[in-house]
Amino acid sequence: GENVEQHPSTLSVQEGDSAVIKCTYSDSASNYFPWYKQELGKRPQLIIDIRSNVGEKKDQRIAVTLNKTAKHFSLHITETQPEDSAVYFCAADDPFGNEKLTFGTGTRLTIIP
């Protein structure tokens, strides 16, 4: 099955700076890669996703890049704000598993005011 590794596990960034979180996956046939944000005690919420037919996707301050050859994808947050503080999870689908998602272990992002 799919294996997803996520780095770093914790990340502290000055407010206004950029943050980058990276994930690698094992199954080259995976084609859907979502990112979820989970604030303390709350549900994971989808913030952006990318499919294998594109290399980059942006939504305001958030962008995701995908390198299928290297089997890694990254989340980029620019102009960080205190409300960006949360745990971020990447995931990859199992192409033979009926859209089953395998999640990374999470990155705790702290924005320092």
Added chain:
Amino acid sequence: EAGVAQSPRYKIIEKRQSVAFWCNPISGHATLYWYQQILGQGPKLLIQFQNNGVVDDSQLPKDRFSAERLKGVDSTLKIQPAKLEDSAVYLCASSLDLRTDTQYFGPGTRLTVL
């Protein structure tokens, strides 16, 4: 649009007791997922339903965990008997159907086993 609903939000039990969690997916969503999220880890899929049929339960500890979705809408997840290592947040998620990747999560049930 109402989101995924779960209850209870919190549950504390002693080991060897039984517990059940309930999930109501977004209206019209055919696919329902139960995840276990241990503190500091990402969600791990336990079971996936398409309507009232099981699609994947390969990571469900079937000796103590069971789940059902009898009418293809609400679902219950049961643990009997509970162990200390079952302490976790149990998340329910739903998606429109198997061809739609986007999963929407409920608030979760935080289970503490003493």
